[in-house]
Amino acid sequence: MFKKVFIANRGEIALRVIRSCRELGLRTVIGFSEADRDSIPVRLADERICIGPPSPKESYLNIPAVVSAIEITRADAVHPGYGFLAENIPFVEICGASRIVFIGPSVRNIQIMGDKALARKTAKSFRVPVIPGYEESDYKNGLHHARKLGFPVIIKASAGGGGRGMRRVNNIDEFQQLWYTCQEEAMSSFGEGALYLEKFLERPRHIEIQLVGDRKGNVIVFPERDCSIQRRHQKLIEESPSPFVDWKLRKKLYRYAYRLARKINYKSAGTIEFLVDSDGNPYFMEMNTRIQVEHPVTELVSGYDLVKSQILVAQGERLGIGQKEVKLNGHAIECRINAEDPSNNFMPSPGKVEKLVLPGGPGIRVDTHIHEGYAIPPYYDSLVMKLIAYGSNRQEAIERMRRALDEIVIEGIRTTIPLYRKILAHPIFLSGRYSVKWLENFLESEAEKGVLPKN
Ligand code: MV4
Numbered sequence: 246m247f248k249k250v251f252i253a254n255r256g257e258i259a260l261r262v263i264r265s266c267r268e269l270g271l272r273t274v275i276g277f278s279e280a281d282r283d284s285i286p287v288r289l290a291d292e293r294i295c296i297g298p299p300s301p302k303e304s305y306l307n308i309p310a311v312v313s314a315i316e317i318t319r320a321d322a323v324h325p326g327y328g329f330l331a332e333n334i335p336f337v338e339i340c341g342a343s344r345i346v347f348i349g350p351s352v353r354n355i356q357i358m359g360d361k362a363l364a365r366k367t368a369k370s371f372r373v374p375v376i377p378g379y380e381e382s383d384y385k386n387g388l389h390h391a392r393k394l395g396f397p398v399i400i401k402a403s404a405g406g407g408g409r410g411m412r413r414v415n416n417i418d419e420f421q422q423l424w425y426t427c428q429e430e431a432m433s434s435f436g437e438g439a440l441y442l443e444k445f446l447e448r449p450r451h452i453e454i455q456l457v458g459d460r461k462g463n464v465i466v467f468p469e470r471d472c473s474i475q476r477r478h479q480k481l482i483e484e485s486p487s488p489f490v491d492w493k494l495r496k497k498l499y500r501y502a503y504r505l506a507r508k509i510n511y512k513s514a515g516t517i518e519f520l521v522d523s524d525g526n527p528y529f530m531e532m533n534t535r536i537q538v539e540h541p542v543t544e545l546v547s548g549y550d551l552v553k554s555q556i557l558v559a560q561g562e563r564l565g566i567g568q569k570e571v572k573l574n575g576h577a578i579e580c581r582i583n584a585e586d587p588s589n590n591f592m593p594s595p596g597k598v599e600k601l602v603l604p605g606g607p608g609i610r611v612d613t614h615i616h617e618g619y620a621i622p623p624y625y626d627s628l629v630m631k632l633i634a635y636g637s638n639r640q641e642a643i644e645r646m647r648r649a650l651d652e653i654v655i656e657g658i659r660t661t662i663p664l665y666r667k668i669l670a671h672p673i674f675l676s677g678r679y680s681v682k683w684l685e686n687f688l689e690s691e692a693e694k695g696v697l698p699k700n
Contacts, residue, residue, distance in 0.1 A: 248320040249318070250262075250266050250556065251273075251276065251623060254324070255448060256626070259614070259663060260651065262326060262552055265550060273290040276306035277294070278295070278305060279298050296310045297310050312339055312343060316343065332533075332534055334355055337351075337355060348513070349534065351510075352516060363380075366528070372504075373501045373505050375529050376443040378390075379441060381442055387400075391414065391417070399413050399414070399445045400435075403439035409495075410430055412424075428480060450471060450521045451530075451681050453469065455540065457564060466503050468547065468571075469485065470487070470543060471484050471485070473679055474684050482575065484642070485543055485546050485577065487677075488639060514540075538631070547572050548572055577636075578643065579633045580633075581628055582628070582656070584627045585627050585661055593627050595627075596621060599656045599657030600654055609634055614629075632650070632665075
């Protein structure tokens with residue numbers, strides 16, 4: 246049993262982890278940068294230790310600093326949250342060698358899924374459908390495969406993921422140039438030029454399945470999240486269940502996600518991302534080997550604490566429930582509130598929160614580390630709050646989200662709240678018939694009309 250958990254993160258997720266530790270009776274210690282000294286998670290943890298200056302490279306990403314802090318504070322385990330060191334193989338290896346339990350999956354699982362071409366091959370080998378394509382880094386073979394697939398195709402970097410290092414190719418004349426640009430970009434961004442090729446799907450939806458595995462080989466899978474509302478590969482709104490997914494498709498997604506997690510012996514919380522084409526065919530895309538920003542929507546529809554479960558399975562405990570006990574009740578929607586100005590190209594807007602009035606009432610959950618008087622530092626991700634609405638159905642969840650968006654007041658910084666008020670009033674969002682292309686098209690049409698309302 247753990248006595249003390251080290252939190253190697255900041256902001257809302259650090260607070261989220263502290264809350265689950267508190268409920269489990271575990272002592273917490275947080276490693277913080279100089280910029281986060283006066284933050285709520287640093288205050289709420291049982292212990293705190295400075296790991297370096299504000300720059301993430303010198304603090305939250307600084308492996309020697311984090312590992313020394315874990316050793317000095319004699320923590321048994323480390324929770325990495327998301328981002329920073331959550332999928333960093335050297336960090337997980339050093340934890341293992343230093344007898345620190347990493348609250349997450351094995352090094353091997355992170356390796357397999359971190360290499361997107363290997364992840365594809367692995368999924369294929371277990372008969373999980375992937376988008377028609379080829380793992381191929383040779384230009385001549387690539388061109389041959391592209392002709393066979395038919396244009397448009399998409400070239401992706403094996404070391405990329407989450408939208409980094411991809412090129413859409415519309416016809417054969419563009420192929421050579423885009424192939425080599427993609428390869429060079431992969432080389433310079435990831436230090437590795439390996440590529441793979443896929444048929445380009447028009448207007449797909451991004452649908453993902455949360456799962457948790459324990460150390461005894463049990464895996465449970467959860468109702469899907471629809472994460473199709475994105476801008477530049479950053480998710481803005483997520484919901485569960487997807488308005489597009491019926492039980493027939495859900496069962497298929499469950500089967501594929503379960504099979505893949507089980508076959509690779511996955512032992513933690515993880516998420517399998519699928520692209521679903523307009524005919525409702527799901528294809529494996531990537532796996533995220535961490536807890537994700539949008540995990541609360543799954544918690545609300547399933548009644549299951551995913552962070553608590555992550556900690557318990559890392560301690561060697563069994564999952565508390567079997568697949569039959571995984572529930573899908575009602576509907577949940579999350580809006581990621583960023584300190585960014587949507588009327589000025591989403592320009593980051595750090596600074597002091599002069600006034601803060603939080604929404605509440607039935608079906609509203611607010612995950613945030615900010616408070617009135619808090620200065621949002623400019624060094625990190627601009628996510629400052631997750632506003633999550635729950636209802637007995639989608640309509641009620643939307644009504645509650647709209648109410649919460651009307652109640653909330655944040656002054657002193659710009660936020661994405663005005664954009665959410667617009668999206669939650671838009672007929673396409675309300676109909677549930679949106680693809681991954683919709684938000685960018687909507688933002689373009691708004692830009693033409695003039696600017697989005699100011700905060
Ligand atoms: C695709 C695709 C169409 N066809 N792959 C973007 C993020 C990365 N994980 C994969 N992405 C895409 N891959 C094929 N074969 C379209 C996208 C895509 C996308 C996917 C999910 C959510 C938003 C997106 C926005 C643009 C493109």
